[in-house]
Amino acid sequence: MKDIGIVSYGAHIPRFRLKTGDIARAWGKDPEGMASGLGIIEKSVPSADQDVATISVEAARAALDRCNINPQDIGAIYVGSESHPYAVKPTGTIVGEAIGATPLLMVADYEFACKAGTAAIQTCISMVKSNMIKYGLAIGADTSQAAPGDALEYAASAGGAAFIIGKENIIATINETCSFTTDTPDFWRRAGRKYPAHGGRFTGGPAYFKHIMSNAKNLMDLVKTKPEDYDYAIFHQPNGKFPVKVAKMLGFTYDQIKQGLLSPYVGNTYSGATMIGLASVLDVVKPGDRIFLTSYGSGAGSDAFDITVTNKIKDMDRKKAPLLSELIENKEYIDYAAYAKYRDLLYLE
Amino acid sequence: MRDVAVIGVGVTKFGELWDRSFRQLIAEAGAKAILDSGISGGDIDAMYIGSMSSGRFVGQEHIGALVADASGFSHLHIPATRVEGACASGGLAVRQGYLSIASGVNDVVVVGGIEKMNDVSGEAASETLATAADQEWESFFGVTFPGLYALMARRHMYEYGTTKKQLAEVAVKNHSNGALNPNAQYQRPIKLETAMNATMVADPLGLFDCSPVTDGSASIVLCAADKAKKFTDKAIKIIGSGQGSDTLALHARDNLCTLEATVYAAKKAYKQANVKPSDIDVAEVHDCFTIAEIIAIEDLGFVKKGEGGKAIENKITTLDGELPVNTSGGLKAKGHPVGATGVAQIVEIVEQLRGTADKRQVKNAKVGLAHNVGGSGATAVVHILEAM
Numbered sequence: 001m002k003d004i005g006i007v008s009y010g011a012h013i014p015r016f017r018l019k020t021g022d023i024a025r026a027w028g029k030d031p032e033g034m035a036s037g038l039g040i041i042e043k044s045v046p047s048a049d050q051d052v053a054t055i056s057v058e059a060a061r062a063a064l065d066r067c068n069i070n071p072q073d074i075g076a077i078y079v080g081s082e083s084h085p086y087a088v089k090p091t092g093t094i095v096g097e098a099i100g101a102t103p104l105l106m107v108a109d110y111e112f113a114c115k116a117g118t119a120a121i122q123t124c125i126s127m128v129k130s131n132m133i134k135y136g137l138a139i140g141a142d143t144s145q146a147a148p149g150d151a152l153e154y155a156a157s158a159g160g161a162a163f164i165i166g167k168e169n170i171i172a173t174i175n176e177t178c179s180f181t182t183d184t185p186d187f188w189r190r191a192g193r194k195y196p197a198h199g200g201r202f203t204g205g206p207a208y209f210k211h212i213m214s215n216a217k218n219l220m221d222l223v224k225t226k227p228e229d230y231d232y233a234i235f236h237q238p239n240g241k242f243p244v245k246v247a248k249m250l251g252f253t254y255d256q257i258k259q260g261l262l263s264p265y266v267g268n269t270y271s272g273a274t275m276i277g278l279a280s281v282l283d284v285v286k287p288g289d290r291i292f293l294t295s296y297g298s299g300a301g302s303d304a305f306d307i308t309v310t311n312k313i314k315d316m317d318r319k320k321a322p323l324l325s326e327l328i329e330n331k332e333y334i335d336y337a338a339y340a341k342y343r344d345l346l347y348l349e
Numbered sequence: 350m351r352d353v354a355v356i357g358v359g360v361t362k363f364g365e366l367w368d369r370s371f372r373q374l375i376a377e378a379g380a381k382a383i384l385d386s387g388i389s390g391g392d393i394d395a396m397y398i399g400s401m402s403s404g405r406f407v408g409q410e411h412i413g414a415l416v417a418d419a420s421g422f423s424h425l426h427i428p429a430t431r432v433e434g435a436c437a438s439g440g441l442a443v444r445q446g447y448l449s450i451a452s453g454v455n456d457v458v459v460v461g462g463i464e465k466m467n468d469v470s471g472e473a474a475s476e477t478l479a480t481a482a483d484q485e486w487e488s489f490f491g492v493t494f495p496g497l498y499a500l501m502a503r504r505h506m507y508e509y510g511t512t513k514k515q516l517a518e519v520a521v522k523n524h525s526n527g528a529l530n531p532n533a534q535y536q537r538p539i540k541l542e543t544a545m546n547a548t549m550v551a552d553p554l555g556l557f558d559c560s561p562v563t564d565g566s567a568s569i570v571l572c573a574a575d576k577a578k579k580f581t582d583k584a585i586k587i588i589g590s591g592q593g594s595d596t597l598a599l600h601a602r603d604n605l606c607t608l609e610a611t612v613y614a615a616k617k618a619y620k621q622a623n624v625k626p627s628d629i630d631v632a633e634v635h636d637c638f639t640i641a642e643i644i645a646i647e648d649l650g651f652v653k654k655g656e657g658g659k660a661i662e663n664k665i666t667t668l669d670g671e672l673p674v675n676t677s678g679g680l681k682a683k684g685h686p687v688g689a690t691g692v693a694q695i696v697e698i699v700e701q702l703r704g705t706a707d708k709r710q711v712k713n714a715k716v717g718l719a720h721n722v723g724g725s726g727a728t729a730v731v732h733i734l735e736a737m
Contacts, residue, residue, distance in 0.1 A: 033548060199470070200470055201467070202467075205365065205367065206367040206368065
């Protein structure tokens with residue numbers, strides 16, 4: 001797999017922000033306690049005209065802005081999300097049309113809770129490897145749902161990132177990837193339901209931690225590495241606490257994870273979470289840097305990646321598209337009432 | 350009445366046991382107690398199982414027969430009976446086992462207690478626990494147990510000047526003991542400030558004033574005292590057993606600062622055992638909330654009414670205090686799988702009187718007491734044990 005990797009990348013995060021304390025106040029909870037308990041200061045909120053299709057298009061265009069490939073050379077688009085705008089009708093076709101990649105194109109939408117984006121990367125890797133396509137576009141994006149008043153409401157946010165996978169001019173080589181999957185019902189949304197449900201504390205130990213720990217160890221065994229061999233590490237970030245804890249349990253330091261840890265500032269972007277974390281790391285890496293990424297999707301599974309940055313990163317003008325630090329800073333605060341309106345929480349007749 | 354002894358004890362780990370099923374837990378605790386006692390399946394005359402609400406927690410009723418079956422005894426057709434008295438289910442099961450031997454009907458009885466509470470959501474667990482209150486006059490109006498015990502705490506503060514700090518001291522002590530118990534749900538000491546400043550649950554009770562939701566099981570083997578030697582040389586005698594009841598609803602009581610059911614049960618147990626509160630060397634009391642431990646040590650006669658808070662503050666009930674209380678970590682730190690609690694309390698007292706409580710061992714413990722409460726005090730059961 002030495003020759004396959006990331007050709008380009010792009011991300012998008014909606015501008016609106018809602019402070020954790022404002023959500024807590026709306027429900028009569030302790031504002032500071034909720035923010036510090038979850039490790040989330042604020043979360044991104046999509047406006048009325050933003051959805052997974054628009055976020056995916058923004059991210060895909062940002063990825064194309066950073067490289068010189070012809071969109072017609074993209075042979076496949078896979079969009080991972082749990083908030084596709086349509087139950088039936090693909091998001092990927094909208095993206096394909098918007099970036100000019102149609103019609104000789106393979107497309108499908110993916111869903112695997114928070115790890116559908118990394119699953120899309122794995123599919124693109126294998127299709128490039130088998131020479132079925134020249135470039136594949138893998139996207140992870142969400143405008144995640146949460147029932148009003150539920151614990152998830154403090155974290156569920158919006159954002160996404162896109163990665164062009166190929167063999168030529170790769171800025172980062174994906175050395176290895178592996179997955180760990182079981183049938184573990186920690187979080188779900190049944191067909192036709194507006195809000196997801198979850199198993200409370202069951203989402204921790206037997207779900208998030210078991211799958212990430214197992215898969216991260218498997219990958220390090222596979223490529224014979226140790227945590228100290230990596231310059232950066234990214235873990236799925238449903239809040240600001242879990243990724244810090246799982247990193248520590250595995251032997252990674254806070255310095256290794258901080259560049260890819262965005263949940264304190266944007267919340268949990270679900271399928272976008274590890275994807276924007278990786279984009280944030282790619283914003284700052286230099287040749288030779290090694291990156292460890294482990295996603296997690298409820299239901300449950302984890303995808304892990306061992307990545308090495310190549311010399312080609314020097315040829316990329318990363319400023320041709322917004323950096324994550326810019327996307328995070330480009331914000332406008334809204335209150336809970338505006339949030340309720342944008343997220344369709346109000347009953348209107 | 351014949352004398353009865355505890356000849357075997359067993360307990361599972363307490364905590365969030367996602368990977369263990371209801372029947373695995375009860376079978377494990379039972380097997381440990383049976384192995385500890387030296388009996389074999391053929392020796393068992395009867396089984397009593399305490400469980401508050403297996404139907405709501407895991408969707409399984411008819412657990413008397415289930416427990417005998419899961420323990421591998423279905424072919425022996427042992428009479429197996431479930432006992433229910435809310436959070437006192439375990440203590441009541443112990444008493445039923447005790448009575449059946451004391452009466453001469455049985456010689457060897459296995460008692461189990463179990464609750465698997467984490468298979469439902471926190472809300473469902475609270476709602477299930479609230480079925481132990483008076484549905485018509487309490488639960489339907491929205492009161493759950495933290496609210497009821499908060500009423501008791503407020504009144505105790507008003508009547509006797511009990512402070513939030515004294516409540517917090519109970520949690521600190523029990524966490525400190527739990528840190529020495531390998532089977533406890535929480536095995537870390539906590540700071541007084543942590544308990545004082547914890548998230549408010551029902552004023553004045555904060556998060557650390559409340560026992561947790563727990564999965565776990567405990568079991569003991571009881572035997573007619575004169576036949577105990579046949580199986581073991583480490584038998585511990587039950588010298589007193591008392592049970593009392595009271596109004597189901599808290600507001601119907603004359604006094605919110607005392608549990609009359611506890612006072613009644615304790616009086617019976619002390620009289621039968623022919624001991625005074627001052628003779629007790631170690632006690633496990635029902636601290637479902639910190640205020641409950643303060644009220645319990647008063648009602649059991651360890652201190653005068655109203656002086657429970659002060660006694661906690663003066664460290665009288667710590668592990669190296671005058672009367673160590675809840676050496677296991679109590680319901681607060683060891684965890685509170687409701688149906689298992691009353692049996693687990695006996696397990697701890699037996700360990701203490703045998704001298705096998707390891708880092709939690711109370712020096713020269715000869716007489717121990719276990720106190721188990723159901724609801725807000727509508728049921729209470731007290732057992733007094735003595736080294737033989």
